[in-house]
Amino acid sequence: MLEIRGLTKKYPSGTVALSDFSLSVGEGVLGLLGPNGAGKSTLMSILATVTRPTAGTFTWEGQDGVANPLAVRRALGFLPQDFGVYEKLTAREFLLYLGRLKGLSGSDLKRRIGEILALVNLHGAADRRLGGYSGGMRQRVGIAQALLGDPKLLIVDEPTVGLDPEERVRFRNLLAEVAHGRVVILSTHIVSDVEAVASTIAVVRAGRLVVHETPEELLRTAEGKVFRAVVPSEKLAEVQARIPVSNLARRADGVHVRFVDAAGALGHRAVLPNSEAVEPSLEDAYLLAQLGGTP
C-alpha cells in the first residue's frame, strides 16, 4: 500500500536527516523506533506531505506522493509530534474547521465530530476553549482530528506523550482497532507502546533503515545476546565503561545489571564471569539493533 523509495532529506543547514530510505509498508501498525535525531519525524513529515524530500519518492496505492500530494492527503490522518491549536476555539469548533479542510461538511461532519469526541473521551469538554485544556486533553484533540476523516493512512508521531496511563492504554487499543484494513505508522520512544500494537517494526538510525521485521523476528535476533549479572557497587564504574548496560537496580546483594552483547563481541565474560543469559525483551532487541548487533 505504501512504498518508500530512496527518500533523502538534506536541510539547508547541511544536516542530512534521511539518507536513501526505502521501505514497503502493508496493512497494520508499523512501529518506527529510533533515537532522537534519527530522522523519524522528518520521515513522518514527508509522508504527511508537509515536507518535500531532497531526493527519492513514495507511493500510496500506486500514486506518487511527492508529485501528487493531494492523493495522499485524501487518505491521510496526521498527528505531528509537536502541534499547536487555536486557543480561542472550542474543541468542537476546531474540529469543525479541520473537518471542512478535509472536505467534510453539513450534518455528517457534526455527527462525526460528536462520535470522535466520544471516542477520545472529550465529549464532556467539547465546548470548552482549547486554551483551557491540559496537555493530555490537547493531545486527544490531536488524535481526534487525525481520525476525523476516516483515514486509510494514519501517521502518528509520539501520540501518547502527555496521556495518563488509562488514556495511553485506551489509545493503544484504538490504534490496534483502526489498523484493520488500514496503514498506521506509529513513531515513538516508548518501546512498550510499539510492542503492544505493532505488526512490524522499523528501527531507524542516522537517517537510515537498520531493521524492518516483525516483533517476533526482532526478539529472535536478540536471543542469547542479553545477560544479567550481580555486580559489587565498587565494580560498577568499570563494568559500565566496558559494557552497555540497559538496566541497573541496587539491591541488598549488589547492583543487578542487565546488558546486551551480540555474539560475545564485547567479551563480557572476562569482566562478569558470573553473568547468565536471560529472555530478551523488545527493548533489548531495539538496543541491539542500535548497537549494530542484528544482521
Next chain:
Amino acid sequence: MSALALQIGAQVVAEVRTRLRSAGTLIALATILVGAFVWIPAPGGKATSVSWQLADGRLQTSVQSAAYVGAAMSFLGGFLAVAVGFYLVAGSIRRDRERRIGAILAATPLPSAAYLLGKYLSHVAYLALVVSFIVPIGVYHFLRFGVGPFDPVAFFGPILLLALPGIAFVAAMAVLFDVAPGLSGRMGWVIWFILLGVIVGALPIAQAKNPVTGINDRLPVFDPMGGGTVSVLIARSLPQAKPGTISTGHIIHDRVISAVAWSGLPLDADFVAIRMGGILWALPPLGFALLLFDRFDPARRRSKIGRKAKAAPALPAQVSFDPEGAAAALSAPGFASLAPVVARPSAWLAVAADAVLLWKTGSILRWAVVILGVLAAVLPASAAPMVGGAFLLLLAPLISEASCREALAGAGPLVFSQPGVPRSGVLWKLGSVALFVVAVSLPFLLRALVASPARGFAALSGLLFVAALAVSFGLLTGGGKLFVGIYLAIWYGALNRVPYLDFCGLFGGDLGLPVRAAYLAAGAVFLALAMAVEARRRVAGSR
C-alpha cells in the same frame, strides 16, 4: 557588574538578536529607508518639510540647510518612534506566554521587575536602531542638495531630542499593554491607535496654549512625539510668519514655493531640559506594568480579571477504587462501529472555512466593523469618510494574522496536510481574507457602487490591496504587527488627504483607473514575493 545587570543584559541581547534575525525587521528597515527618502523632499519640488505664510500671504520654506534637513529627520523620527514604534515592539511578553517560554523564565530567580526592565530596554534599543536608519538618508540628502556648512548639532540634535523621549514612552506603553488583560492582542493595537490621537494631538496642544494670549507659545511638558513642542519652537524661530500658518511634516503644495534661510529649531536649554525630562514619562506605565504582571501564572491572571476566581472545591478525604469507572475509562466505543463519512475536499470549501474562522476569532471588533460598514452605507454622504475611515481602521487587526495564524499557533503541520488546502497557502489565504473583507464590507461596497462605478471599483480594488498586503506581510514576517503599522501609516496619510495614499477612494483621492491599477499591481507584487518565500520554505521543510 552585578548579577542582576548581567541577567537584564542577557535578556536585552537575546531579545534584540531574535528581532534582528526576523524577516519583519528587514522589511521594516527597508520600508523606513524608502519612507525617509520620500519624506525628505528634494528642493525645487512642490513638497516641503516646513512651510509658513507671511503677513502678505506669500508661502515660504527653508533652503536645504543642515538645520532644515535635521528638522525634517526629527519630524519623521518622532512619528516613527511613537506612531509605528509601538507596533514594532508590542507583543513580546505575549509571545513568551504563548510559546511557553514564560513558564521557564518564571521558574528562574530573575525578579519580575528585572524581566520587565529587560523587555523595556530591549524595546528601547530596537526602536533606537530603527529610527537611526533615517540618518543615512538625511546625510545623503544633505550631501546631494545641502546648502551652507554642515552643522552637526543642528543636524543631529533635533532627531535625538524628539525621538528619544518618544522611544522611551512608547517602549514603556508596549510593556504595559503586553501585561494588561485584554490589551495584549489585536484589541490593544486598535486602542493604542485611538489613544495616539490624545497623546500626540489633544494633550500637547492643550498644554501649549497660553491661557492669557490664546497663542500656542508654551513648551508642552507631556509630548512624546514632540509635535506640540516643534510647533512652538518653529513659531519662535519664525517671528515673520503669520500665526497659525506654519506646517510641518510632508506637505504637498499646489505650486513650487520660494526658499529662504531658516535657522532651524532653536536648541536652547528649555527645549533640551523639557525633552530630556520627557524620558521620565516612561516611569508611570512601567510602574503599572509591574503591578499588573502575573509572572506567567494563569491562576493569578484569572483572579485579576474581574475577580471571578472561585474557591476550589475541597478534595475528598479518601479516594475509593471504582472498578466500574476504571473499566469505563479503558473501554472505548469502537472506531469500526462509527458510520462512514464521505469527504469531498475542495479549495472553495477550504477558503470558506478559513473565512468563517476569521470571523469566529475576530473578538468584539468584528461586530464593530459590521456596524460601521452598515453605517457607512446608510448615513449621509458627508459622514461617509469619517465612518468609512473608522471601518477601514478596525478592519486591519481583524485580518492582520490571517496568513500567519498557523505559524503563530504551531498548527501548520495539522492544517497544511489537509486535502482541501490548496498547494499555494498564499492564494488560499488571499481567497479567505478577500472573501471575509468583501463580506463585511458589502453594504459599504454597494453604496460606493451605486454612487458611481468608478467609486465602487476604487473601494473594491482598495480592499483587495489591503487583503494582499495583510496576507503577504503576515506570511513574510510571521506576525501581524508590521502589516498593522504600515497599513495604519497609509490609512493616516489617506485620512490626511495625501492623494496617492487614498487606497479606497474614500477621502477625495484620484478614482482613475491608473491609480487603482497601481494598487492592484502593488498587491500582486507583494503576493508574488510571499509566494516565492513560501516555495522556498516548502523546499526547506519549514512551512
